[in-house]
Structures are given as structure tokens and as C-alpha cells.
Amino acid sequence: MFSIGQMSRQSGVKVPTIRYYEQIGLLPAPDRSAGNQRRYDQAALQQLRFIRHARQLGFHLDAIAGLIELQSLPDPSCHDARRIARAQLSEVRGRIARLQALETELDRIAEGCHGDCGPGDCVVLASVADHASCVTAHDAPPDLGDSPRGAP
Amino acid sequence: MFSIGQMSRQSGVKVPTIRYYEQIGLLPAPDRSAGNQRRYDQAALQQLRFIRHARQLGFHLDAIAGLIELQSLPDPSCHDARRIARAQLSEVRGRIARLQALETELDRIAEGCHGDCGPGDCVVLASVADHASCVTAHDAPPDLGDSPRGAP
DNA sequence: CCTTGAAGCTATAGCCACTAGAGATCCTAT
DNA sequence: ATAGGATCTCTAGTGGCTATAGCTTCAAGG
Incomplete structure (x- = not known):
């Protein structure tokens, strides 16, 4: 499990930006520790890296949301x-x-x-x-x- | 004298944008009619056209403000x-x-x-x-x- | 002179994709 | 036990506009 800071270091996305992505629904809300801190798994890290790279490629957040949705389909078209x-x-x-x-x-x-x-x-x-x-x-x-x- | 709508048509800058430019000090506040409507002179139209073209050239508003200030100097450098x-x-x-x-x-x-x-x-x-x-x-x-x- | 409808007015809020700050709480290492 | 870094929520700000609401003014036609 990763803290938000670890997620930030592993992905290159700043901590407030990660929280922002969660807020707008681009990243799913992760589990929390006993003290209410975010704890992420490997899949969340993958997704954050996907978002980061897509942003670097110039995709808008709504286009990225579309790509993520595609990924989650049973038969990704x-x-x-x-x-x-x-x-x-x-x-x-x-x-x-x-x-x-x-x-x-x-x-x-x-x-x-x-x-x-x-x-x-x-x-x-x-x-x-x-x-x-x-x-x-x-x-x-x-x-x-x-x-x-x-x-x- | 031009109304704000005439200014807009003559410059290609939308009416709310003209008011916005005035608000941030990029355009000087013009005289007003008896009923409090803006009345612009030819110089204001020139300046608005300057701003519009500079924006089309990709200049930021603060850079444009710098250019305008240069124009107003006695010996424009x-x-x-x-x-x-x-x-x-x-x-x-x-x-x-x-x-x-x-x-x-x-x-x-x-x-x-x-x-x-x-x-x-x-x-x-x-x-x-x-x-x-x-x-x-x-x-x-x-x-x-x-x-x-x-x-x- | 009166009406009508377009054009104008102010003020406020929203857009995107973040960023910055305050003030409180948590987690870890010593 | 404590120090101090990391995290939490919440709010507000960025640039360059755009949109809305609810009002007033202006110009043309009758």
C-alpha cells in the first residue's frame, strides 16, 4: 500500500493534483488508514501513471476519462x-x-x-x-x- | 464616438471582453453617455485593435500591457x-x-x-x-x- | 409622445487544470 | 514521549475570458 506522497513520487503527479483527480472522479477514492489517510494499491498507481502520461500527451481530462472507461470495459474496443x-x-x-x-x-x-x-x-x-x-x-x-x- | 457594440464589431473583440479589459486596466475607462453608457473615441478603438492583434499573436495580457506602456512613452524604445x-x-x-x-x-x-x-x-x-x-x-x-x- | 425591442449596465458565478495557503491531525523514528 | 515531517480538509486564487440575471437606456416606428 502506498501513501499519497509515495504515489506522487512514483508517478510524478503532485500530491494536491492527486487529490484533485479524486475529487473530480478521475481516480477512484482509495481506502483509508485508521487515521483517515489515503492508502493506494498497485492498480491505483497504474491508473495514475496512465493519467499522467495522457496529460503529457495533451489529452484533456474528459478524454482521459473516456480512455479509462474504455479500459474498464470487458471487451476494450x-x-x-x-x-x-x-x-x-x-x-x-x-x-x-x-x-x-x-x-x-x-x-x-x-x-x-x-x-x-x-x-x-x-x-x-x-x-x-x-x-x-x-x-x-x-x-x-x-x-x-x-x-x-x-x-x- | 462609438458604443461598446460598435467597438466590438470594429475590432472583433466581444463586448464582455472589452469590459473585462477595462476592468483589469488594459483599456482606459472611457467617457459615459448621460445614461451611463460607454462612449469610445478613435484612439480607444486603435488600442483595442492593438490588443486584439497582440492576443492573436499569442502575447499574454501583461506583455500587452508592457507594449502599450511603451507606446505611451515620449520616446518609445x-x-x-x-x-x-x-x-x-x-x-x-x-x-x-x-x-x-x-x-x-x-x-x-x-x-x-x-x-x-x-x-x-x-x-x-x-x-x-x-x-x-x-x-x-x-x-x-x-x-x-x-x-x-x-x-x- | 409613446411604445417596443435591441443594446447597454452591474454584479456574480463558472470554465479548466491546477496551485497555494491555513490550521488541524496523523505517523514514524528516536 | 516527543519532534517534525506528512497528511488531512477547506477555501481561494490563477488566466482570459464566458454566461447568466435583472435591471436601465437608447433609437426607430407609429
């Missing part, structure tokens, strides 16, 4: 699992494409100025102000900011 | 603007690299199964469970999920 994985793949590809459009624009913007702009006509600021100067259709990337959502 | 743009560029590049690692793994996982797995040994599920089978170091992308954050 590869078909469904593959469909979920492919949906994830195409989402990732879409994000890459949008980010590459951003990269093009940002490169153009950042390199357009060589530090010699006079006051009031900085090329960087002008470029950010004006979408018309963009060379790609980098419109509406649904995942614009985003970075440190799950990041420490 | 291109140097600083360029530094901010370059930081954004390298962040975008990092995200692309991490997403490409994910793409590699997801492709491998999704294509590893041809729909013929027997019960209990679906390759997709096994691959998600086991990071050791991954061919890239796709660890800890800080921006894993993310998609529909600002998206409608």
Missing part, C-alpha cells in the same frame, strides 16, 4: 481508443499549424526593426497594431496564450 | 519592444517543438493499432499507459491541454 487518439493527433497538428503561422509573423515583426526606429514609428509596435501587415492568416488561434496552465 | 517580441517568438518556438514531440508520439500510438487488437491488449491504451515506449522526450510540455480557452 481498440476502435474507440484509436478514434480518441486520432482526434487528439489532429488537434495537436492544428495547434502546430497555427503556432507556425504565429512564428512567421513574430519573426517578421521582431526582425523588422533593427533598433534604429525614431520616436513614434517603432516597427514592432506598428506591426502589432496592424494585422493588415501580416503575411499569413494567423487569425483566431484558439490556443493563444496558454502556457503555464498546468505548469509549475 | 524600439529596443524594449523588440525584446518583448523576441521573447514571445522563442516561447512560440518552444511550444511548437514540444507539440511536434507530441505529434510524433500520438502518431505512433494511433497508428500502432490497426483495429485488430484482442480484448485486454489494445496498443493505444497500452501506449498511453507506458511512457517508456515513447521515442521522444515529450516530457512536461507546460502547455498541454489548452485549446478552447479564449475560443468561442
Whole structure:
């Protein structure tokens, strides 16, 4: 049996995050010690590792819940699992494409100025102000900011 | 003078988002009509368009606030603007690299199964469970999920 | 002038996937 | 027995919005 701290060390998932997963029903509530502390078995560790890796692969928690449900079926349908994985793949590809459009624009913007702009006509600021100067259709990337959502 | 709805149509930023930007101080509070409705001038529209495009380029709101402050300086330093743009560029590049690692793994996982797995040994599920089978170091992308954050 | 309906107002709560903190309790090693 | 690390619950905060409720204001038509 593992304590929550051991689970955390063995899986790489932080302790509060494990409790959060339990709270939202992604991890089953484990047994408790006499003093009300969580005690996990090997299967729970497996599942937590599954979740962790799926998160690293960019799956949303609800997609992960779907995968877990598939696992628990008597005859786990590869078909469904593959469909979920492919949906994830195409989402990732879409994000890459949008980010590459951003990269093009940002490169153009950042390199357009060589530090010699006079006051009031900085090329960087002008470029950010004006979408018309963009060379790609980098419109509406649904995942614009985003970075440190799950990041420490 | 523009109403908030006109501002929204002219900029592509939704009405509640405009109010939100005002609330957090990214847009200055405009004048009000006799009946307490917001009335914007051309400069405010310019600024909102600037914010909107910067968001499309992936800048965080605090970076945008920095850019706006630069604009308002008597002698806008291109140097600083360029530094901010370059930081954004390298962040975008990092995200692309991490997403490409994910793409590699997801492709491998999704294509590893041809729909013929027997019960209990679906390759997709096994691959998600086991990071050791991954061919890239796709660890800890800080921006894993993310998609529909600002998206409608 | 009066009505109607769209557009505006404020305030609050919710989204995701966590993270941080307070204050209390438990477990283990000495 | 005690020290101190680990754990417990609960609440609130993050970013960048979005949604709802219940009200008021504005502009056009009759």
C-alpha cells in the first residue's frame, strides 16, 4: 500500500493534483488508514501513471476519462481508443499549424526593426497594431496564450 | 464616438471582453453617455485593435500591457519592444517543438493499432499507459491541454 | 409622445487544470 | 514521549475570458 506522497513520487503527479483527480472522479477514492489517510494499491498507481502520461500527451481530462472507461470495459474496443487518439493527433497538428503561422509573423515583426526606429514609428509596435501587415492568416488561434496552465 | 457594440464589431473583440479589459486596466475607462453608457473615441478603438492583434499573436495580457506602456512613452524604445517580441517568438518556438514531440508520439500510438487488437491488449491504451515506449522526450510540455480557452 | 425591442449596465458565478495557503491531525523514528 | 515531517480538509486564487440575471437606456416606428 502506498501513501499519497509515495504515489506522487512514483508517478510524478503532485500530491494536491492527486487529490484533485479524486475529487473530480478521475481516480477512484482509495481506502483509508485508521487515521483517515489515503492508502493506494498497485492498480491505483497504474491508473495514475496512465493519467499522467495522457496529460503529457495533451489529452484533456474528459478524454482521459473516456480512455479509462474504455479500459474498464470487458471487451476494450481498440476502435474507440484509436478514434480518441486520432482526434487528439489532429488537434495537436492544428495547434502546430497555427503556432507556425504565429512564428512567421513574430519573426517578421521582431526582425523588422533593427533598433534604429525614431520616436513614434517603432516597427514592432506598428506591426502589432496592424494585422493588415501580416503575411499569413494567423487569425483566431484558439490556443493563444496558454502556457503555464498546468505548469509549475 | 462609438458604443461598446460598435467597438466590438470594429475590432472583433466581444463586448464582455472589452469590459473585462477595462476592468483589469488594459483599456482606459472611457467617457459615459448621460445614461451611463460607454462612449469610445478613435484612439480607444486603435488600442483595442492593438490588443486584439497582440492576443492573436499569442502575447499574454501583461506583455500587452508592457507594449502599450511603451507606446505611451515620449520616446518609445524600439529596443524594449523588440525584446518583448523576441521573447514571445522563442516561447512560440518552444511550444511548437514540444507539440511536434507530441505529434510524433500520438502518431505512433494511433497508428500502432490497426483495429485488430484482442480484448485486454489494445496498443493505444497500452501506449498511453507506458511512457517508456515513447521515442521522444515529450516530457512536461507546460502547455498541454489548452485549446478552447479564449475560443468561442 | 409613446411604445417596443435591441443594446447597454452591474454584479456574480463558472470554465479548466491546477496551485497555494491555513490550521488541524496523523505517523514514524528516536 | 516527543519532534517534525506528512497528511488531512477547506477555501481561494490563477488566466482570459464566458454566461447568466435583472435591471436601465437608447433609437426607430407609429
